[in-house]
Amino acid sequence: MALATTTLALYGVGGAALATSLVKLRQRIGLSQAKHKSLAGHARIARRLAAFVPFYDYDESRFFCSDDAPADVREHRRAGFERLSALYKTRFTETIRRTAEAAESISDLQFTDAYRVPFQYSRYVRTHLPSAAFMQSSAGVTVTDLDGNRFYDVSGSYGVNVLGYDFYKGAIERGAARVRELGPVLGSYHPVVVENVKLLKEISGLDEVSFHMSGTEAVMQAVRLARYHTRRTHLVRFCGAYHGWWGDVQPGIGNPQPARDTYTLRDMSEESLRVLRTRRDVACVLINPLQALHPNGSAPSDSALLDSGRRAHFDKEAYTAWLLALRAVCTERNIALIFDEVFVGFRLARGGAQDYFGVRADLVTYGKTLGGGLPIGVVCGRSDLMKRFRDDRPADICFARGTFNSHPYVMAAMNDFVRHLQTPDGQSVYRNLDQIWNERAQKLNERLHAEKLPVEVANLSSIWTVCYTRPSRYNWMLQYYLRVEGLALSWVGTGRLIFSLDYTDADFAAVADCFIAAAKAMQRDGWWWSNPALTNKSIKRTILKEVIARRLFSAGP
Numbered sequence: 287m288a289l290a291t292t293t294l295a296l297y298g299v300g301g302a303a304l305a306t307s308l309v310k311l312r313q314r315i316g317l318s319q320a321k322h323k324s325l326a327g328h329a330r331i332a333r334r335l336a337a338f339v340p341f342y343d344y345d346e347s348r349f350f351c352s353d354d355a356p357a358d359v360r361e362h363r364r365a366g367f368e369r370l371s372a373l374y375k376t377r378f379t380e381t382i383r384r385t386a387e388a389a390e391s392i393s394d395l396q397f398t399d400a401y402r403v404p405f406q407y408s409r410y411v412r413t414h415l416p417s418a419a420f421m422q423s424s425a426g427v428t429v430t431d432l433d434g435n436r437f438y439d440v441s442g443s444y445g446v447n448v449l450g451y452d453f454y455k456g457a458i459e460r461g462a463a464r465v466r467e468l469g470p471v472l473g474s475y476h477p478v479v480v481e482n483v484k485l486l487k488e489i490s491g492l493d494e495v496s497f498h499m500s501g502t503e504a505v506m507q508a509v510r511l512a513r514y515h516t517r518r519t520h521l522v523r524f525c526g527a528y529h530g531w532w533g534d535v536q537p538g539i540g541n542p543q544p545a546r547d548t549y550t551l552r553d554m555s556e557e558s559l560r561v562l563r564t565r566r567d568v569a570c571v572l573i574n575p576l577q578a579l580h581p582n583g584s585a586p587s588d589s590a591l592l593d594s595g596r597r598a599h600f601d602k603e604a605y606t607a608w609l610l611a612l613r614a615v616c617t618e619r620n621i622a623l624i625f626d627e628v629f630v631g632f633r634l635a636r637g638g639a640q641d642y643f644g645v646r647a648d649l650v651t652y653g654k655t656l657g658g659g660l661p662i663g664v665v666c667g668r669s670d671l672m673k674r675f676r677d678d679r680p681a682d683i684c685f686a687r688g689t690f691n692s693h694p695y696v697m698a699a700m701n702d703f704v705r706h707l708q709t710p711d712g713q714s715v716y717r718n719l720d721q722i723w724n725e726r727a728q729k730l731n732e733r734l735h736a737e738k739l740p741v742e743v744a745n746l747s748s749i750w751t752v753c754y755t756r757p758s759r760y761n762w763m764l765q766y767y768l769r770v771e772g773l774a775l776s777w778v779g780t781g782r783l784i785f786s787l788d789y790t791d792a793d794f795a796a797v798a799d800c801f802i803a804a805a806k807a808m809q810r811d812g813w814w815w816s817n818p819a820l821t822n823k824s825i826k827r828t829i830l831k832e833v834i835a836r837r838l839f840s841a842g843p
């Protein structure tokens with residue numbers, strides 16, 4: 287009898303363990319199904335593979351014909367490259383000299399310099415088309431380098447420049463004048479903070495505000511709060527989305543440490559919704575609405591422009607439906623929905639992405655332009671999620687500080703910015719915004735098409751990316767042609783063009799002329815020569831073979 291009872295109990299325990307394992311297995315499978323099939327969707331594998339890729343680069347002869355172009359094309363390219371190089375060295379002399387000097391001691395400059403183009407070409411390009419990373423002034427939509435060359439600025443200062451540089455110069459000056467009496471006193475607030483909070487609550491539609499020093503920190507705090515209040519461990523981010531450089535939101539390449547409590551799921555996918563519906567460990571879902579332009583794609587940089595596979599297309603209706611579905615599942619499962627509007631906030635609409643897509647979040651992070659030209663990160667949220675301590679457990683707190691939080695000068699420049707949004711002038715900026723930028727993109731695309739250039743642009747309002755319509759290994763060269771035609775791009779090259787909203791039609795027409803001239807010159811110089819056998823797939827295959835051969839047959843690690 288006793289034996290029978292024990293056996294039964296063992297069966298019971300075994301059955302329960304089996305059931306638990308099956309549930310876990312099902313969840314594990316569900317998670318795998320909700321991953322995007324690209325490497326960006328598999329952060330751990332991507333990191334491991336990245337460690338496997340050895341350095342190699344092309345010598346001068348291979349540099350010009352890595353796509354096996356015939357000798358005449360190669361020589362044509364070489365002549366074009368030499369002309370460009372001579373132009374660089376005569377036109378940007380002082381700017382290049384100062385950059386080279388500074389790069390010896392600025393690690394960030396060394397990094398951006400090395401990662402402007404695919405690594406196989408990088409060394410040769412750096413030698414002949416050196417970086418010119420200094421500017422001396424800005425005015426209107428232009429910036430001027432140390433040699434006096436004026437460029438149309440399409441870098442957008444990483445997205446900070448929404449209203450135009452002249453506005454931010456004014457905001458900083460007016461702000462500094464307002465808080466001068468207090469100066470850099472930290473810890474106590476300048477009264478200007480009160481109005482900032484009032485306006486931010488109104489803009490975000492949320493109850494409370496906290497100030498930080500960068501977008502990265504704002505995201506850290508939003509996620510920490512979500513974990514604290516839900517008592518769950520994991521954050522969900524979507525494939526390719528950037529949320530700053532803090533470890534938990536950067537689980538793949540770039541972070542030496544694996545992120546243990548992060549799920550990277552597929553954007554716009556039913557399987558991802560299923561994961562959110564079934565798992566119990568998800569504290570928050572982080573959305574960067576910029577992904578609407580390239581769901582599941584990483585921030586496009588020319589250093590990854592190995593072929594012409596870059597794709598982008600903004601479908602507002604589809605993305606809105608996705609956000610609504612996420613909203614519903616987050617509400618149902620008590621998961622905090624965080625909109626990371628550090629990039630797009632105040633660029634798409636006065637009320638940011640929440641306003642633009644008509645979907646409300648529980649926590650919203652802002653940054654960049656909100657500082658009125660100075661460094662900032664802000665979290666706005668529901669009061670139950672923003673609270674940093676528990677009334678019934680005094681030692682259980684959610685700690686967040688920062689020496690420079692609420693710095694008077696930043697608060698005052700911010701105040702100038704948020705007040706400006708209240709004025710008729712500030713509000714008029716957003717009138718017909720999408721229509722204006724969509725028409726500009728369409729016109730440029732029509733011109734590119736009419737000129738039979740294998741290039742087109744895709745846009746999310748004033749945020750643009752350049753796509754390439756014919757397989758090629760040399761698309762990244764366009765950034766250098768654009769510069770000599772007078773466009774200042776950021777270090778990610780043609781992956782991201784960001785326009786400030788003070789661009790007039792005439793300014794934009796001038797940019798479009800530069801763009802066409804650059805693309806035509808590049809075409810003339812033979813970089814887009816392409817034989818019918820060349821496909822994006824065949825390019826990738828060639829590179830893979832090179833990597834494997836290098837790995838197997840070269841000495842060294």
Ligand SMILES: Cc1ncc(COP(=O)(O)O)c(C=O)c1O
Pocket residue numbers: 444500501502503505528529530531574626627628629630653654662663
């Ligand atoms: C969506 C988003 N979140 C966070 C960040 C990080 O902001 P910061 O560079 O101010 O730390 C960025 C920066 O580009 C961003 O685009």
